[in-house]
Amino acid sequence: MRKTILYxxxxxxxxxxxxxxxxxxxLVPDQAKFTEQFxxxxxKTETIKSDFVQDKNLSMLSDKITSKGKFWFKKENLLRxxxxxxxxxxMILNKDNLYIKDGKKESRVSVKSNKIFQQINKIIVGCVxxxxxxxxxxxxxxxxxxxxxxxxxxxxxxxxxxxxxDIDITVDKKDYSVTTIVMYENxxxxxxxxxxxxxLNNPLPDALFTIK
Amino acid sequence: MRxxxxxxxxxxxxxxxxxxxxxxxxxxxxxxxxxFRPDFNRALYKTEVxxxxxxxxxxxxxxxxxxxxxxxxxxxxxGFKFFDFEFKPDGEFKAYYVVKQMDKGPVIKTLKKxxxxxxxxxxxxxxxxxxxxxxxxxxxxxxPKGFFCYITDKAGTELExxxxxxxxxxxxxxxxxxxxxxxxxxxxxxxKNFSFTIGLKRIxx
Numbered sequence: 001m002r003k004t005i006l007y008x009x010x011x012x013x014x015x016x017x018x019x020x021x022x023x024x025x026x027l028v029p030d031q032a033k034f035t036e037q038f039x040x041x042x043x044k045t046e047t048i049k050s051d052f053v054q055d056k057n058l059s060m061l062s063d064k065i066t067s068k069g070k071f072w073f074k075k076e077n078l079l080r081x082x083x084x085x086x087x088x089x090x091m092i093l094n095k096d097n098l099y100i101k102d103g104k105k106e107s108r109v110s111v112k113s114n115k116i117f118q119q120i121n122k123i124i125v126g127c128v129x130x131x132x133x134x135x136x137x138x139x140x141x142x143x144x145x146x147x148x149x150x151x152x153x154x155x156x157x158x159x160x161x162x163x164x165x166d167i168d169i170t171v172d173k174k175d176y177s178v179t180t181i182v183m184y185e186n187x188x189x190x191x192x193x194x195x196x197x198x199x200l201n202n203p204l205p206d207a208l209f210t211i212k
Numbered sequence: 213m214r215x216x217x218x219x220x221x222x223x224x225x226x227x228x229x230x231x232x233x234x235x236x237x238x239x240x241x242x243x244x245x246x247x248f249r250p251d252f253n254r255a256l257y258k259t260e261v262x263x264x265x266x267x268x269x270x271x272x273x274x275x276x277x278x279x280x281x282x283x284x285x286x287x288x289x290x291g292f293k294f295f296d297f298e299f300k301p302d303g304e305f306k307a308y309y310v311v312k313q314m315d316k317g318p319v320i321k322t323l324k325k326x327x328x329x330x331x332x333x334x335x336x337x338x339x340x341x342x343x344x345x346x347x348x349x350x351x352x353x354x355x356p357k358g359f360f361c362y363i364t365d366k367a368g369t370e371l372e373x374x375x376x377x378x379x380x381x382x383x384x385x386x387x388x389x390x391x392x393x394x395x396x397x398x399x400x401x402x403x404k405n406f407s408f409t410i411g412l413k414r415i416x417x
Contacts, residue, residue, distance in 0.1 A: 054290075054291060056271075056287060056291045058273065058285055060283070060296075060308070061273070061275050061277070061283055061285065063254070063273065063275060065256060065271055065273060065287075067289070081290075083289060086256075086415045087258050087271075087289070087415055089269075089289045091289075091290070102260075102269045102289075103258075105260075105267070105269075107267065119292075120290055120292075162312060163292065183291065185293065185309075187293075187296065187308065187309050189293065191290075191291030191292075
């Protein structure tokens with residue numbers, strides 16, 4: 001009887017540690033090598049242009065909010081995200097400065113003064129640049145299947161833990177580009193960013209990232 | 213000096229008088245209000261919040277769950293959640309999540325009350341008393357400190373405004389307009405005693 005209880009307890013613990021999203025993946029044997037390879041490719045990635053689909057999944061409501069737009073990234077720290085459906089919203093990150101155009105309303109703030117956008121900067125730019133894999137704020141574990149890597153990032157820093165339970169990044173093995181970022185909240189909700197129609201290293205004008 | 217004292221007393225008394233004191237009892241039909249009750253089966257709003265110099269924007273999803281409780285989730289455009297509230301049909305309220313910066317009793321209490329005003333819940337409407345003046349009909353629902361007041365035109369065809377009031381004057385004014393299939397297209401909430409406004413514009417799925 002005692003053994004049965006022990007088995008049940010072990011199964012319960014085990015089933016909580018194996019996450020559904022890593023099913024079909026195996027642990028990358030040499031984690032350091034993966035990080036090196038990713039960093040080497042990311043070093044050569046000067047620009048990214050992509051469309052994106054963002055799904056905010058609300059578990060308790062069995063509902064999701066989908067929005068779509070365009071994404072531009074240019075080294076070192078230039079990011080433009082333009083939502084066009086179902087609302088118009090433009091966000092330009094130019095180093096430490098953030099510009100937001102929300103309908104007719106425009107605002108300019110320093111990223112340093114806004115904790116939420118500090119995290120967005122850290123995660124989105126960090127993910128596409130690969131810097132997040134060496135970030136001590138996260139504990140990293142990489143998995144792989146035939147076509148993709150799945151990188152699981154667990155926040156270590158308290159400020160990040162308040163926002164996320166963990167962050168999963170899917171990387172295409174062909175070109176080491178990020179195809180999906182999933183940010184899991186402690187509540188069970190998550191936000192998924194799917195990057196589609198990706199173009200790497202095509203010239204992008206600086207004007208795209210200019211904050212006037 | 214005597215005149216000064218007298219006029220001061222007059223102004224103090226005038227200041228204490230209620231803006232609702234001249235309303236007359238009316239035999240208005242409470243069911244008139246029912247048609248303005250939003251049917252938040254599922255509604256997504258582009259949302260703007262301005263509070264003492266700070267601006268927040270994002271999406272507010274309002275959804276009625278199978279047990280008839282209404283859930284409201286507000287997150288910014290990039291997906292960061294600000295709050296997740298539940299309003300049960302029996303009046304119970306639960307905050308499932310509130311971002312640290314907003315997680316303060318008075319903030320949650322204020323938001324709860326503002327959203328209760330626009331929900332026009334059945335159990336509240338049933339106990340409304342009806343009053344009128346020359347232009348409008350006032351549906352008044354007593355609350356622990358003051359009341360909710362829903363103001364329609366004389367014919368009861370248009371909900372002109374909604375108010376949260378102290379016994380003397382409105383402290384919150386709201387509008388709720390252009391119902392499509394029972395869901396208002398535009399909602400605006402303005403606080404009168406401090407700088408706080410909420411603006412909702414419906415986005416179709």
